[in-house]
Amino acid sequence: MDSCCQTADEKPATLNKCPVCHQKGRSVQLITLKALLQPTALGTIHPESSYVFCSNSSCEVVYFSDMQTYDKDTLKVSVFQKDDELDVPVCYCFGWTRKGIIQAIQENQQPTDHIREQVQANRCGCEVNNPQGACCLGNVTTFIRNLDKS
Known part of the structure; x- marks a missing residue:
């Protein structure tokens, strides 16, 4: 496993602005979603998609792709x-x-x-x-x- 504090090779995101708040996000690896989404949300990910993290504190969206969004209520941890x-x-x-x-x-x-x-x-x-x-x-x-x- 690569060091978590180094930049990993990531799939380029096809959508890099949050569809809700329109703030630019940061690409995340699929392993992050797999580790942190609740089981019901995990069952809906599209492994072939690229996911992006939305850091806007006033936006409910945590992860998004060109196909879907995941709100903070779908994670196992507080963000x-x-x-x-x-x-x-x-x-x-x-x-x-x-x-x-x-x-x-x-x-x-x-x-x-x-x-x-x-x-x-x-x-x-x-x-x-x-x-x-x-x-x-x-x-x-x-x-x-x-x-x-x-």
Whole structure:
């Protein structure tokens, strides 16, 4: 399995803008959908299609292709970009929630150091754990940066 924090060879998406919010999305591997869709939704995927992740927080769509969409209610996990609760993971592989990151920062710890160590040790599985199908470190860094601004 390729490292989750490296760009994988993906099928080019035939549709790269969400059909609901019209925001440009990011291609995801089929393995991400297979790992994170609920069984009823999993039974409707078209393996030959290319899927795209919609990160727009105000849009209900998480994945889309030229044939279908999957809303956040069809996933097994809450989606960081679409759910602002404190217990939602920012880092899905190592269990860093917003609440856990806030607590760690207050205790002068650096969650990004822990995550980087785990990634370097080839322990991450973002392609099957993170709904965006890619490394979460950017999300964690941005979340921490935004904490510093508040």
